[in-house]
Amino acid sequence: MNIFKNAALALTLTAIGFTASAQKSFTEGVINYDVSTNGQQGEAKSFFRGDSSSYQSQMGPASINILSNVKSNYMVILVDVPVASIKKAAVLTPADIEQMKDTEPNYTFTPTTETQTISGYNCKKVLAKDSKSGSNTDVWVTNDITVPANNSTKYFANAGGYPVKFTVMQRGQTVQITLKSITEEKVKPGTFGIPKDFDKITLQELMSMGGGR
Numbered sequence: 005m006n007i008f009k010n011a012a013l014a015l016t017l018t019a020i021g022f023t024a025s026a027q028k029s030f031t032e033g034v035i036n037y038d039v040s041t042n043g044q045q046g047e048a049k050s051f052f053r054g055d056s057s058s059y060q061s062q063m064g065p066a067s068i069n070i071l072s073n074v075k076s077n078y079m080v081i082l083v084d085v086p087v088a089s090i091k092k093a094a095v096l097t098p099a100d101i102e103q104m105k106d107t108e109p110n111y112t113f114t115p116t117t118e119t120q121t122i123s124g125y126n127c128k129k130v131l132a133k134d135s136k137s138g139s140n141t142d143v144w145v146t147n148d149i150t151v152p153a154n155n156s157t158k159y160f161a162n163a164g165g166y167p168v169k170f171t172v173m174q175r176g177q178t179v180q181i182t183l184k185s186i187t188e189e190k191v192k193p194g195t196f197g198i199p200k201d202f203d204k205i206t207l208q209e210l211m212s213m214g215g216g217r
Contacts, residue, residue, distance in 0.1 A: 029150045033188040040180040048181070050154045056196040057154035066090075070155045071196055077101060079155075080198060081210060093202040094210035109134040109173075113143075113163045120144060122168045123183055130163045144169040149186065156181060 032053040039046045039061065048061035055074040060067065069082035079101055081094040096104070111132040118129040125146040132141050145165030153161055156179075160167040168183045198204065 027148060027150060030186055030188055031152070032191055033186060034191070035151070035154075035186050036184040038182045038184050041177050047184075050156070051191050051195050052152050052154060053191045053196070055152065057152065058195050059155045071198075072155045074153055074158075076105070076158060079104075081207070082198070082202060083210065083213075084202075090213075091199070091202045092210060092213070093198045093204050094207045095198075095204055096207050100207045109139075109159055110136050111159060111163075113160075115164055122146075123185065125149065125168055125183075127168050128165065130165075132160065132163065141171050143167055143171075151186065 030052075033051075035050040035052070037048040037050070039048050046062055048059065050060070051058040057072055057074075059070045059072070062068070065085055065087050067082075067084040067086075069084070071080040071082065072078060077098070079096040081096070083090065083092045083094070085091075109132075111134055114131040114133070116129045116131060120127050120129070122144055125148045127144040127146045130143050130145055132143050134140075143160050143163050144167070145160065145163045146168050147165045149166055151157075151166055156172050157167045157170075159172065160170060169181070171178060171180050173179070
């Protein structure tokens with residue numbers, strides 16, 4: 005009887021272990037981030053559904069919204085500056101996207117044994133080295149969840165987990181990003197489209213306005 009009891013206990017503990025480590029998969033919802041740029045604290049949101057994402061952040065008086073897809077062959081940068089009555093949508097051409105890819109980092113990853121709980125997720129530190137610039141950065145990833153990549157996390161697709169705390173370059177500035185929460189919810193219609201009251205311009209025109217990436 006003791007043998008059966010011990011076997012039953014072992015199976016129960018194993019089941020509990022599998023339940024505790026079960027990976028949550030998100031396919032649609034919103035991610036809230038804490039961001040830090042040049043010592044300035046702020047927040048950002050990333051709405052996602054399927055292969056589409058809308059990464060929204062604030063840069064001074066301007067609200068920036070980057071629309072993109074997982075394949076990275078579509079990108080629109082929406083700039084909304086209410087105080088200046090500016091609403092522009094820079095639609096990137098395939099040539100623009102290829103040029104931007106040339107400037108993006110190309111990381112190789114080395115896992116470490118360091119672990120940390122960040123925003124409730126079990127994370128491990130991975131060392132990321134950019135083969136283009138030779139620079140190094142730390143990225144904390146988790147295997148607790150799977151989430152479609154967005155314009156900021158796509159650089160760490162091969163880091164061994166979903167990025168929770170990391171550093172990227174956005175619009176020429178170094179930005180420290182920490183995932184704060186993920187909510188599974190339906191994304192509003194039109195989230196991944198260009199609003200009708202935005203003027204479509206080129207990336208070059210946006211750069212000339214001082215609002216480039």
